[in-house]
Amino acid sequence: MKSERYKVGWQKLAEIDGEQGEKVIEALKNIAPDFADMVIEFPFGDVYSRPGLDLKSREVATVAALTAMGTARPQLKVHVHGALNVGCTRQEVIEVMIQMAVYAGFPAALNGLFAAQEVFDERDAENTSE
Amino acid sequence: MKSERYKVGWQKLAEIDGEQGEKVIEALKNIAPDFADMVIEFPFGDVYSRPGLDLKSREVATVAALTAMGTARPQLKVHVHGALNVGCTRQEVIEVMIQMAVYAGFPAALNGLFAAQEVFDERDAENTSE
Amino acid sequence: MKSERYKVGWQKLAEIDGEQGEKVIEALKNIAPDFADMVIEFPFGDVYSRPGLDLKSREVATVAALTAMGTARPQLKVHVHGALNVGCTRQEVIEVMIQMAVYAGFPAALNGLFAAQEVFDERDAENTSE
Amino acid sequence: MKSERYKVGWQKLAEIDGEQGEKVIEALKNIAPDFADMVIEFPFGDVYSRPGLDLKSREVATVAALTAMGTARPQLKVHVHGALNVGCTRQEVIEVMIQMAVYAGFPAALNGLFAAQEVFDERDAENTSE
Amino acid sequence: MKSERYKVGWQKLAEIDGEQGEKVIEALKNIAPDFADMVIEFPFGDVYSRPGLDLKSREVATVAALTAMGTARPQLKVHVHGALNVGCTRQEVIEVMIQMAVYAGFPAALNGLFAAQEVFDERDAENTSE
Amino acid sequence: MKSERYKVGWQKLAEIDGEQGEKVIEALKNIAPDFADMVIEFPFGDVYSRPGLDLKSREVATVAALTAMGTARPQLKVHVHGALNVGCTRQEVIEVMIQMAVYAGFPAALNGLFAAQEVFDERDAENTSE
Numbered sequence: 053m054k055s056e057r058y059k060v061g062w063q064k065l066a067e068i069d070g071e072q073g074e075k076v077i078e079a080l081k082n083i084a085p086d087f088a089d090m091v092i093e094f095p096f097g098d099v100y101s102r103p104g105l106d107l108k109s110r111e112v113a114t115v116a117a118l119t120a121m122g123t124a125r126p127q128l129k130v131h132v133h134g135a136l137n138v139g140c141t142r143q144e145v146i147e148v149m150i151q152m153a154v155y156a157g158f159p160a161a162l163n164g165l166f167a168a169q170e171v172f173d174e175r176d177a178e179n180t181s182e
Numbered sequence: 183m184k185s186e187r188y189k190v191g192w193q194k195l196a197e198i199d200g201e202q203g204e205k206v207i208e209a210l211k212n213i214a215p216d217f218a219d220m221v222i223e224f225p226f227g228d229v230y231s232r233p234g235l236d237l238k239s240r241e242v243a244t245v246a247a248l249t250a251m252g253t254a255r256p257q258l259k260v261h262v263h264g265a266l267n268v269g270c271t272r273q274e275v276i277e278v279m280i281q282m283a284v285y286a287g288f289p290a291a292l293n294g295l296f297a298a299q300e301v302f303d304e305r306d307a308e309n310t311s312e
Numbered sequence: 313m314k315s316e317r318y319k320v321g322w323q324k325l326a327e328i329d330g331e332q333g334e335k336v337i338e339a340l341k342n343i344a345p346d347f348a349d350m351v352i353e354f355p356f357g358d359v360y361s362r363p364g365l366d367l368k369s370r371e372v373a374t375v376a377a378l379t380a381m382g383t384a385r386p387q388l389k390v391h392v393h394g395a396l397n398v399g400c401t402r403q404e405v406i407e408v409m410i411q412m413a414v415y416a417g418f419p420a421a422l423n424g425l426f427a428a429q430e431v432f433d434e435r436d437a438e439n440t441s442e
Numbered sequence: 443m444k445s446e447r448y449k450v451g452w453q454k455l456a457e458i459d460g461e462q463g464e465k466v467i468e469a470l471k472n473i474a475p476d477f478a479d480m481v482i483e484f485p486f487g488d489v490y491s492r493p494g495l496d497l498k499s500r501e502v503a504t505v506a507a508l509t510a511m512g513t514a515r516p517q518l519k520v521h522v523h524g525a526l527n528v529g530c531t532r533q534e535v536i537e538v539m540i541q542m543a544v545y546a547g548f549p550a551a552l553n554g555l556f557a558a559q560e561v562f563d564e565r566d567a568e569n570t571s572e
Numbered sequence: 573m574k575s576e577r578y579k580v581g582w583q584k585l586a587e588i589d590g591e592q593g594e595k596v597i598e599a600l601k602n603i604a605p606d607f608a609d610m611v612i613e614f615p616f617g618d619v620y621s622r623p624g625l626d627l628k629s630r631e632v633a634t635v636a637a638l639t640a641m642g643t644a645r646p647q648l649k650v651h652v653h654g655a656l657n658v659g660c661t662r663q664e665v666i667e668v669m670i671q672m673a674v675y676a677g678f679p680a681a682l683n684g685l686f687a688a689q690e691v692f693d694e695r696d697a698e699n700t701s702e
Numbered sequence: 703m704k705s706e707r708y709k710v711g712w713q714k715l716a717e718i719d720g721e722q723g724e725k726v727i728e729a730l731k732n733i734a735p736d737f738a739d740m741v742i743e744f745p746f747g748d749v750y751s752r753p754g755l756d757l758k759s760r761e762v763a764t765v766a767a768l769t770a771m772g773t774a775r776p777q778l779k780v781h782v783h784g785a786l787n788v789g790c791t792r793q794e795v796i797e798v799m800i801q802m803a804v805y806a807g808f809p810a811a812l813n814g815l816f817a818a819q820e821v822f823d824e825r826d827a828e829n830t831s832e
Contacts, residue, residue, distance in 0.1 A: 076552065083559045086362075087540050087551065094354050095284040095548060102346075105277035112239050113246035113278045117285045120247035120807075122643030123512030124285070124549035147235035148243045150607050154225040155247045155254070155807045157770075158615060159644035161607065162596065169603045206812065213819045216622075217800050217811070224614050225808060232606075250547075252383030253772030254809035280347050287510075287545045288355060289384035291347070292336065299343045355544040365537035369502050373538045376503035377510035377545045380677075382773030384545070407495035408503045410737050414485040415507045415514070417640075417675045418745060419774035421737070422726065429733045466682065473689045476752075477670050477681065484744050485678060492736075513642030514679035615804040625797035629762050633798045636763035637770035637805045644805070667755035668763045674745040675767045675774070 058089060061097025068100065068107065068134040076130065111135035116148050119164035120156035128164065132171040142172060188219060191227025198230065198237065198264040206260065241265035246278050249294035250286035258294065262301040272302060318349060321357025328360065328367065328394040336390065371395035375408050379424035380416035388424065392431040402432060448479060451487025458490065458497065458524040466520065501525035506538050509554035510546035518554065522561040532562060578609060581617025588620065588627065588654040596650065631655035635668050639684035640676035648684065652691040662692060708739060711747025718750065718757065718784040726780065761785035765798050769814035770806035778814065782821040792822060 054062075065073045080088035100110055111134050118128040135145050145168055153161035184192075195203045210218035230240055241264050248258040265275050275298055283291035314322075325333045340348035360370055371394050378388040395405050405428055413421035444452075455463045470478035490500055501524050508518040525535050535558055543551035574582075585593045600608035620630055631654050638648040655665050665688055673681035704712075715723045730738035750760055761784050768778040785795050795818055803811035 080552070080555065083562070084536050084540060084555050087536075087543075087555065090354075090358060090540070090543070091548060091552075094350075094358075098350060098354075099281050099284055102277060102280075104273045105281075109239065109242050109274070110277075110281060112242050113281055114285060116243035116246045117250035117282060118549065121250055121286065121512075121549075122641075124547075124553065127285075127549040127552065143234045144239070146604050146607075147232060147240075150232075150604060150610070151229050151235075151240060151243055152247060153607075153610070153807075154229055155244060155257075155809060156251065157644075157803075157805045157807045157810075158611060159638065159641075159647040159805060160807075162600070162611075162647065163644065165600065165604050165607065172603070210812070210815065213822070214796050214800060214815050217796075217803075217815065220614075220618060220800070220803070221808060221812075224610075224618075228610060228614075248809065251772075251809075252381075254807075254813065257809040257812065276344050276347075280344060280350070283347075283350070283547075285547045285549060287384075287543075287547045287550075288351060289378065289381075289387040289545060290547075292340070292351075292387065293384065295340065295344050295347065302343070359541050359544055362537060362540075364533045365541075369499060369534070370537075370541060372499050372502050373506035373541055374545060376506045377542060380507035381510055381546065382771075387545075403494045404499070406734050406737075407492060407500075410492070410734060410740070411489050411495075411500060411503055412507060413677075413737075413740070414489055415504060415517075415677045415679060416511065417673075417677045417680075417774075418741060419675060419768065419771075419777040420677075422730070422741075422777065423774065425730065425734050425737065432733070470682070470685065473692070474666050474670060474685050477666075477673075477685065480670070480673070480744075480748060481678060481682075484740075484748075488740060488744075508679065511642075511679075514677075514683065517679040517682065619801050619804055622797060622800075624793045625801075629759060629794070630797075630801060632759050632762050633766035633801055634805060636766045637802060640767035641770055641806065647805075663754045664759070667752060667760075670752075671749050671755075671760060671763055672767060674749055675764060675777075676771065 054089075055093065055097075057093040057097035059097075060101050061092035061095075064096040064100045065092055068096070068111070068138055069130055070133070070137055072130045072133045107138045108135075108140055111138055111140060112144070112148055115145060115164075116152060119149050119152045120160055122156065122160045122163060125163070125167055128167050129171050132168050133175075136171075136175070142168075184219075185223065185227075187223040187227035189227075190231050191222035191225075194226040194230045195222055198226070198241070198268055199260055200263065200267055202260045202263045206256075237268045238265075238270055241268055241270060242274070242278055245275060245294075246282060249279050249282045250290055252286065252290045252293060255293070255297055258297050259301050262298050263305075266301075266305070272298075314349075315353065315357075317353040317357035319357075320361050321352040321355075324356040324361045325352055328356070328371070328398055329390055330393065330397055332390045332393045367398045368395075368400055371398055371400060372404070372408055375405060375424075376412060379409050379412045380420055382416065382420045382423060385423070385427055388427050389431050392428050393435075396431075396435070402428075444479075445483065445487075447483040447487035449487075450491050451482035451485075454486040454490045455482055458486070458501070458528055459520055460523070460527055462520045462523045466516075497528045498525075498530055501528055501530060502534070502538055505535060505554075506542060509539050509542045510550055512546065512550045512553060515553070515557055518557050519561050522558050523565075526561075526565070532558075574609075575613065575617075577613040577617035579617075580621050581612040581615070584616040584620045585612055588616070588631070588658055589650055590653070590657055592650045592653045596646075627658045628655075628660055631658055631660060632664070632668055635665060635684075636672060639669050639672045640680055642676065642680045642683060645683070645687055648687050649691050652688050653695075656691075656695070662688075704739075705743065705747075707743040707747035709747075710751050711742035711745070714746040714750045715742055718746070718761070718788055719780055720783065720787055722780045722783045726776075757788045758785075758790055761788050761790060762794070762798055765795060765814075766802060769799050769802045770810055772806065772810045772813060775813070775817055778817050779821050782818050783825075786821075786825070792818075 114131045149164040279294040409424040539554040669684040764781045799814040
C-alpha cells in the first residue's frame, strides 16, 4: 500500500507535470521501481507540496537551476512543460533562460532556449493553449 | 561618458542589490574597471531591466541557479539580499533552497541555507526589516 | 511525533556520521528545522538504510562523488569521517581521491586529499583509532 | 615499443572494460593516438593497478562520480559494464545511482539509471550472465 | 536600427565563426530574437573585439573552457571551427583537449576530442584547408 | 629512483610554477607521496612538455578552464602565477577571465578576477616584475 506522501506526491506530480511526469515514472518501473516511488514521495510529496512558495515560483526556480546546470536536458523539458502547466507564460520561461546567460554563461542559455523551443513545438502540435 | 545602458543598469543594480552590489563594483575598479562597467551594463542594464518577468521572479531564478551551481557563494549572498530587497520573504528564499536539494543534491541546499543564514544575521544586525 | 523514517534515519546517521552529522542537523535547527528532518528522513532513513549495497561501499560512492563535484567541502569532510567510521581505512579513502584525478581532474583530487588530511588530523588530535 | 606502464595498463583495461574499453582506444587512434596511450598508461597502468583498494570498490567510486557529474554518459556506460565485469551486481549499480540523488540531485540519478538500463539491455541481448 | 556594438559584434562573429555562428543566430530568431542580438553584442561586440589578447589565444581559452565544462557540445564544435578559422592548427586544438584531462578529467578530454573529430571531418568533407 | 618522466616533469614544473608548485608537492608528501609523484609525471612530465602548443597558450588554456569550472581556487592562483611566469601579461590574464563571463557566467569571471588580484598583490609585495 502506498504511503500518504505518495498520494500527495502523485497528485502534485499530476498537477505540475501531467503526462510528462507519468512517462518518467513509467520508464523507471522496470529498472528501479523503488526509486520511482521516491521521485513521487520526496520531490513532489515532500517539497513541491509545501506552503511558503507558490507553484509558479517553484517552477521558475527549477527551470532556472536546470538551465544553469546544463546536465539535465530531459528533466528541463519536463519542467518547461510544468512551468507552462502551472501558469507561466512562454515569455516568462524565455526570460528565465536569457537571465541564465548572466549566471551560467551563454551556452547554458542557448541550450535551454533550444530545449524550450522543442517543448513549445510539441505543445503547438498538440494544440495546448499555452 | 557612460552609456544609456550603464545608467539604466546602475539604477536597476541599486534597486536590487543596494549597497552589496556597489561593493562588488568598487572591488573591481582596481583590477578590471571595464568589467565593472560590463557588470552594470549587461546583467542589470540589458537583462534585469527587461519586461516579461517581474523582479521577484528574477531573484527567485538567480537564487535557485546559484544555489544549484554551488560555485558562487559571494554572489549567492548578494542575491539573497537582492531577493529580500525586491519583496521575497525569508521563508521564500529558504523554500527555493530546500527545493534545490531535489535538483542539485542535499549539499547544495545545505550550503545555500548556511549562506542565507549569514545574510539573515547581517540584516538582523543592521535592523533591516526583512 | 517523528516518523518511522526519521527514527530509522537518525540511527543510521549516528552509525555513519556520529557527532559530525549531529552538528549539521543542529546548525539547521535555526533556519530550516523541516529540512533538518528531511536530511534525516530521505538520505539516511530512505537511502543509506536500503539493503543491496553495504555501508562501506556506500561511503566509497559518496566520497568519490563529493570529491569529483568539488562544490561540497564541508559535506566531503563529514563523509571522510563517515567512511572511516564504517570501516574504510585511511588508505582506501586516499585511493578513492587519487582515482578521482582520472575522472574529475587533478585539482579535484588535490582538494579532496587536503580535506582528508584535515579529517585525519582531527581524528589524531582526538585519538580516534582509524 | 610500449612502456611497462602501457602493458600493465592494457591488461587492467582488458580486465575491467573488456571490449568496451578497446573500442574507445580504437576510436582515438585516428585523432590522438598519443592520448590513447595516455588513457591506458595513467588511469589503468598507474591508478587502477594500485593496491590499497579492491577493483570492485574502484568501480563503485567511478560509477558514483560519473553519475554525479552528469557530463560523461559514454564513459558512465563503459564503467557500468566495468562494474559488472569485476563483480558488482546490477542491484549494486542501481543502489549507487539512487544514492547519487542525495548528492547530485534526482536528475543525475535518473539519467544514470537510464544509462544503466541501456547497458543491462545490451548485456541481455548478448546473453552476458551479469 | 542596430547598435554600434551590434555592427562590431557581427563583423567579429563573421571573422571567427563564419557560417557556424550565423546558423546559431538564425536558430534563435524564432524563439528569442532579442537574445540573438545580445549574443552578437556582448560576447562578440564587447568581449572578443577587445584589445589585450589576440584572437587565437581567445579561441584557445574558449575551447579549453568548453571542453572542461562538458555541458556545451554544440558551442564547443562552433569554437573548434572558430579556433581553426583564426589560425590555430588542428594539433593545437588537440593539445588543448589533451591538457584538459589534467584539469577536468579524462572523460572531458575524450568527449572534446570526439567533438573535434566531427569538426575535422566536416571540414575535410568541405575541403577547408585547415 | 625517480623515472625519466619525473625528471622532465620536475623541470617543467619549476619552469612554470616555480615556488608555488613546489609548495603543493610538499603539502602532498605527508598524505599521498605517490600522488605527488603522479602530479609531476603526468601533467608536467607527459602533458606540458609536449610540443604542438607553446607554454603561454597552455597557461591561457588552464587559466580559462579553472576560471570557468570555479571549483579550484588554489590551483587557479598557482596557474595565474604560472601564466605570468611563462610570459603572459597581467592584462592577458584579466582578458581571459573577462571572456569566461561569456562561457561560464559573470560569477565565475568575478571570482577569477578576485583570485588574480590576490596573485598580483602577492607579486607586488615580492617585487616580481610581472
